[in-house]
Amino acid sequence: MCNWCGVWPCAPNCPNRTAQPVGRCVRCAEALYEADWYIPSPWGPLCEECAREMLLRSRCRVQTAEEGGCA
Ligand SMILES: [Zn+2]
Ligand SMILES: [Zn+2]
Numbered sequence: 001m002c003n004w005c006g007v008w009p010c011a012p013n014c015p016n017r018t019a020q021p022v023g024r025c026v027r028c029a030e031a032l033y034e035a036d037w038y039i040p041s042p043w044g045p046l047c048e049e050c051a052r053e054m055l056l057r058s059r060c061r062v063q064t065a066e067e068g069g070c071a
Pocket of ligand 1: 007
């Protein structure tokens, strides 16, 4: 969802309407823009919503990903 106009796709008068996404959330495929809050993960960028859910559900995997994964 757009941070500026609050809808998706953007409202016709939204300045983000022509912005190119910097990537897509690897989980929900939502387009991610420079201004959006998102985190890079070992699997690719995650939107805020998915990042929170992944952290809650897969704390072990997220925390240990940089160390080579969870045993
Ligand atoms: Zn918008
Ligand atoms: Zn997502």
